Amino acid sequence: MENEKMKKVKEVLENNAALKHAITIMHWDLETEAPLLAVDKISKTLGYLIGESYSMVINDEFKNLVYSINTDKLKELDRKIIEELKKEYFEKLEKIPKEEYKKYSELKIISSKKWEEAKIKNDYSIFKSYLGEIIKFNKKIIKYRGYKGHPYNTLLEDYEPGITVKEADEFFGKIKNELSPLIKKIIQKNISDNENEAKEKFKKMIFDIEKQKELSKHALDIINFRFDKGVLKESEHPFTTNVDNKDVRVTTHYYKDNLLSSLYSTIHEGGHGLYEQNVDDVISDTILGTGTSMGIHESQSRIYENMFGRSEEFLSFIYPKLDIMFKLGENGINFNIFYKIANEVQASFIRTEADELTYPIHVLIRYELEKEIFDNLDNETDVDELAKKWQDKYEEYLGIRPETYTEGILQDVHWSDGLFGYFPSYALGSAYAAQIYNAISKKIDINGKMKKGDFTEINNELKEGIHKYGKTRTPEELLVNMTGEPFNPKYYIDYLKEKFSLIYGLK
């Protein structure tokens, strides 16, 4: 009886997965190659498909079926599927009327394209009314769905279950108090003329795009990203998307004057990609067959990008290849300088290009702005004022004031795509990463492996500890399982202090 019902549920989910598959591929296409004038039609088609996908699961018949199942009689995976269904569809999605949901989906697509244009032209006026609309929609959504404590909690919950304003305030408080003094010290420290000169030279070098593409592919090969179930491509803002564990797609972005940007974007997205490629086959085809939260996802991207990718040992492994491809030595960039360049701490404007140490400050700024936006659900957010606050906060926390929109509020794609509540997971993910790194280092000589560019055992640890479970475990369960304790930001703070004090000769 229960099995019969479960079978019916799975039939609906299978058809819904087909629609979502099409939605994923059309989004991918939109972001990576669709022609400019095709956008309106794509937005309309996506609106239709998203609406159909909504109707397929949000209806009384399906709801009654789902709630009629006695989950005690199901095997564990099926039970978790039903729980996820109830949570995602009937506690979240159902609260938003279909027409609103569809309209919002179409708005997000147009808005993302407007953002792209605005960013390229450094013209906030192209985008700001769309941003206003997106914010308005998010406030409405919070009202539809309700909230406990701070209204922003409802959005935070979408990206990092278990984290509310209370926990986030505490975490970012530590970031501010513990890291700001170190950042200040480093930024004020005198760098030798030699080092400065070499760094300036590196910034002026031109790196052939075709060679950068080759390097990005090579980097994914090194970390064992599988191309028989993956794709690497280019887009304005690097991202990862996936259908299941056999179709995982990452993008990067190439700048001819910035070698490290594409390399580390690629490794970052590669970390996301590995997570998705390693989800267990048994759960890959279910609604649980993807990363459990954005925080855990970012822990994987950032552990590859920073803790592995920017380590002295990994850089020593890859430097000879880079030297041959881009003539670094000839240009005065020896390995020691290169390691320092890859870990240069700077007060800078762009989050995605920021060093590991100042990175969480960029996130903190966004967190504070978002919290304030959603503090009041009934007022209209002044988007001009918001852009000004962005500048103010950079001045307050990093001592620099972005004078262009592209270096300020227009830099990130997230808000244009309705992703409010997402940013905190970047910093949380970095902190999870440090805790996870610490646990792995007790079993594996990570630095020894990095020197050889050998990711086999490390990947396996992450697969067995995190990746293979998909959404069948919560972030907290994964952390306890892998590290023996719940989230503890101490590892992150300690790691950053240790690494950068050493690089900057402060201990």
Place this chain on the structure above:
Amino acid sequence: MENEKMKKVKEVLENNAALKHAITIMHWDLETEAPLLAVDKISKTLGYLIGESYSMVINDEFKNLVYSINTDKLKELDRKIIEELKKEYFEKLEKIPKEEYKKYSELKIISSKKWEEAKIKNDYSIFKSYLGEIIKFNKKIIKYRGYKGHPYNTLLEDYEPGITVKEADEFFGKIKNELSPLIKKIIQKNISDNENEAKEKFKKMIFDIEKQKELSKHALDIINFRFDKGVLKESEHPFTTNVDNKDVRVTTHYYKDNLLSSLYSTIHEGGHGLYEQNVDDVISDTILGTGTSMGIHESQSRIYENMFGRSEEFLSFIYPKLDIMFKLGENGINFNIFYKIANEVQASFIRTEADELTYPIHVLIRYELEKEIFDNLDNETDVDELAKKWQDKYEEYLGIRPETYTEGILQDVHWSDGLFGYFPSYALGSAYAAQIYNAISKKIDINGKMKKGDFTEINNELKEGIHKYGKTRTPEELLVNMTGEPFNPKYYIDYLKEKFSLIYGLK
């Protein structure tokens, strides 16, 4: 009343267009970049979407609605839409049961992938059972749909309305009788040592793929293919696909030892692309908003590829650019030789690489094989025998026997994708092209334009005479409209005789 009904019809068609949009993009993705292991899931999703699209239009409610409309009361475009609906959906599609249709759609996807693998490995055993299945399905489809005269007529009708075995026999008879003697003379003609040496040298040259990509993009710019509503990409077998007139995508294929292959594939597909980009806005969003037949479509691709693209004048325009990019002169390839290389007549195995003169013979061979396959709907086609017959016919008509499958039956994608009845349209299209070229040349100094690479006026003639009408006119209406007479193969035969007699000094 009639308008109310038409509105309802259009609502259904609009939703169906959204599904077809998704299907088009997923196909495009499958052919151009989806990872290998993603194919099964993509095939399943496509099967689902195609099934949904089928159900949306093939049902009693919609059928009754369509047939209840008094088309006399509609404006012309709406009347043509209803006629097209009746023809495509209720006289063709409805005859095939949904489950069969879905199964066939999924089979075609797997079969295409198997073909690709088989072709690359030169291993017919990987593909032949799929070919057998595809043929079996096509015989079944002919039975479902019925036929008049020869069973093959039902398939021919899909690609070139108005052409049956009777007309095709007549046309190909002329090809055989009029062109074979000329081909024989040319192939037996002695070529000077100098010329032979240069040709051999060209065949051994290596052409940087990145530069070839740049050239392909340049070629599309020259013919005014619009990238704000189009995409150029790479695939195993070049093709064109489109959503509407604002999203038209072409592919090419690059070989490092063959510059002309990618260049002419690109121009060929560019010709298809221009046709679709130039469909009038008013009809682009309807089911009539695409090329009217494969024959007319091929007339456009082949007029750009051959009659414009391989003309002495166009080649004289583009040669200096090629010389700079690929150092032709330095390698002994001067313009005169280059023109001869681009128009070299050879008995060769590969249709898509064949010269203009032997090309229709390649098509003739496929036509004869297909006609024989569908001569009997009840027997099982022996796919091993079919591969042998392929060899025999090449020996009979061109005096050469392909000794590998890749050079023989595995060379074309079409059969793996169920496209039987399609090939004849390539030769018909070439013949239409000659008739159309003749008509344009009475108004425009084509050669003068070609010398300057100026396609503005020529494109406009084709747009106004053919492209803008989409499917609202039949092939015959278009030909009469543009050339003043119905299809007349004389122009094609005369054109080929004239051009190649001149190149080979036979007159």
